[in-house]
Amino acid sequence: MSGHGHGHGHGDGCGCEGEHEPAERGLEYGLYRRIDLDKLQCLNESREGDGRLVFKPWDKRTERDKFVESDADEELLFNIPFTGSVKLKGVIVAGEDDESHHQPEIRLYKNIPQMSFDDTGREPEQAFRLNRDPLSSAGSHPFLARIARFSNVHHLSIHISKNFAAESTRVYYIGLRGEYSEAHRHEVTICNYEATANPTDHKVESIIPQTNFIS
Template sequence: MCDSHGHSHDGCSHEAIPDIPDVYRYDMCSHIDFDKVTVLNEAVEGSGKKVFKSMEQKDDKTKFVDSDCDAELLFNIPFSGHVRITGLSIVGEDNETHPAKIKIFKDKEAMSFDDCSIVADQEIDLKMDSRGLVDYPLKASKFGNLSHLSILVCANFGADETRVHYIGLRGEFQHEFRQRIAIATYESRAQMKDHKNAIPDAVGRTLF
């Protein structure tokens, strides 16, 4: 597991967050393959994937995930095709359970906490944000073409457990997986050679 729990957050809970206009769209949840999403160290099984809501539901506090034995959470997020992720937003409680630091990994499928010792593609120190007003841009050179994203919550603001209400991802869908495209193309074509041994229903029948 990550050992990034010791850094100080003095005064963070009182840091002012400007009430900025809603200029970003966090709508990549529509491209997440929810059947394959896994969240490690969630206190309630299946609760972690519920934080990937539509942007219009980000203020819904009835759906959230709590960490279990410590402050860490690991989200493994597969997409339905290749995507470009340009930024994210994280909503938590306005207290010490809010995530304070995350590490983000590209295309590392089925990550476990034992895998978190590798160098992350990006690390972000978070502000305490209970309204989803802070946008965190991602490095364009790192997240321009991916099919899987892992987000590790390394630490919170001092509580024993972490609570997350919402994770919004912004970006764009690029293209389907090539294997799916190939299968769809094959099935859409009427290949006569595939039926050369078939006898049409109207041929060879004896009429009485």
Template sequence: MSHGHSHGPCSDHAHEHEDPERGAMFSLYTKIDTTGVECLNERVDGSGKDVFKPWEDRLNIEKFVESDDDDVELLFNIPFTGNVKLKGIVVIGGEDDTHPSAMKLYKNRPHMTFDETSLQADQEFEMQPDRTGEIDYNVKVAKFNSVYHLSILFPRNFGAESTKVFYIGLRGEFMQAQRDAIVITAYEARANPADHKTNLLDGAQHQIR
């Protein structure tokens, strides 16, 4: 298992550096196809979508997702509107022992179920409690450089009967779906053949000189 983070656990100064640039880094939530987001084992239907929100709203505890009674697992299926190069994840979990203690990432497995979580994850993390978004878990970019769907499994917590998550922040780069590039290429291919002949002739003349 790997565990990378760029900041230490929460400190008394957590609120003093509200950096707009840091907020911009975690803007991939705007590229999520929210109508297709699924959260398996959520206690309240549809609540899993609420944890994907602006960085500045990450400390808002009014909306959250909690696992069903006596079952600590939560599985998120997150489709994007294009391709994503994922670089990092921030997770703000619940109070006491309801915070997730482990996280597994699976790429490009739409509509993943708990039956499939026995498959080898693309990356795994041991987690620390984080109530302010200070811990940034670094993702292996080489493995997550073309992600159109991300599944996040929280298999356990720190000992509570249910797991609670307030915020999931995704850091990385967004690329439009590949079909847009194909359309542009096809359009360019319809250039006037006469133009190409002239260019070739000019090139030959230059070489002769």
């Protein structure tokens, strides 16, 4: 257990952030507004569309009326497209109050659109391995992302690979902290190189027919 008293596992990248006032923290975790929700996917959700419900304001993180629950097994995979470029700095995943539903492992992948469970065998950019922790269910347990690996993110995948005991996994809130930059749009200019035809470039051979007279 770490000195923070949060009960971390020994996996890499499980750094906790310092304490902040809730209002300040709410401003920090505002990247949910930069998600293209129409294109967001949650694989293995028990009810279609529920995965979008967990990306919400900081002050609603402890509400329990909206959540996503896994279907066939305990895995969940979130494919999160942003409307621009993100420098990811922190992640919060709030699960069920019941310890059996807490997520012992969370894996982050960068810029793999349409990621499937078949792709989760590759090495993630970062993984968080947790012990059972009541703070996780309260949405008060942030983890630091490795900024060097998440400095130019336009698509983020979060894979919850297993829980501690339950047949399904339930998530109430996912918070993302970081910086956002608008996407740059490149305009295409179509040039007309020839406004008026040059007669010298379009030679037309004249054919003069010959008439033979038979006397």
